[in-house]
Amino acid sequence: MNKKIAVIIALTVVALIVLSLYTFSPLNKNIQPQSKQVSQLPTIATESFGEIASFHNKDLYENYYTVGFPGEWQITTGKAGEYIFTFAAGNGSVQFMDVPDNSTLQLFILSQIEPKLKNSISGYQKKDFQKLSLNGLEAYKLVYQQTLNDQIDIVQKIFIAGPDQAVVMIFNTKEMDQAANESAIQFVQNSFNWEN
Numbered sequence: 001m002n003k004k005i006a007v008i009i010a011l012t013v014v015a016l017i018v019l020s021l022y023t024f025s026p027l028n029k030n031i032q033p034q035s036k037q038v039s040q041l042p043t044i045a046t047e048s049f050g051e052i053a054s055f056h057n058k059d060l061y062e063n064y065y066t067v068g069f070p071g072e073w074q075i076t077t078g079k080a081g082e083y084i085f086t087f088a089a090g091n092g093s094v095q096f097m098d099v100p101d102n103s104t105l106q107l108f109i110l111s112q113i114e115p116k117l118k119n120s121i122s123g124y125q126k127k128d129f130q131k132l133s134l135n136g137l138e139a140y141k142l143v144y145q146q147t148l149n150d151q152i153d154i155v156q157k158i159f160i161a162g163p164d165q166a167v168v169m170i171f172n173t174k175e176m177d178q179a180a181n182e183s184a185i186q187f188v189q190n191s192f193n194w195e196n
Helices: 002-026 103-119 175-190
Strands: 037-041 044-046 050-058 064-071 074-077 083-087 090-097 123-135 137-148 151-160 166-174
Touching: 037 044, 050 175, 064 083, 064 175, 103 123, 103 137, 103 151, 123 151, 123 175, 151 175
Parallel strands: none
Antiparallel strands: 037 050, 044 050, 050 064, 074 083, 083 090, 090 166, 123 137, 137 151, 151 166
């Protein structure tokens, strides 16, 4: 009798292990998405920025990504897949963006996003627009200035094409602080990677 119970327990344990491995495996695309879930990966130390906090987005399987921020930046989560951050000289966010199927990322930026910015932002002046390659990903960088309360801000928007949705990273700094923060901004944009 004890031998039968031991066999049943052993088979149950093996079945639970196999079920757990299947259920939580990244190869299993049939599991339900962990919507609005994000997790912070262990921090790492770097020479330039001290500790780096890496975050792992777990919105929908096809939109999994990681991104890193300097440790002194304050990070909060917004809607699904969104990070909102503040740092000494500015603020910004990382968020999803839908691009219509009948358009390309570049065309959508130039024909839809930029005209809306021109019409809605006080003192809008485009400073730069260029194609980037971030970790082999198609990306575009739009830099413009805006005027708020007689203060000039520089806004950088980094658009990154993805398998399902695009991501836009927005960095907003005062004009006088923009150059001093450029290396941190470059670090964040270069840390981004889709996981699928």
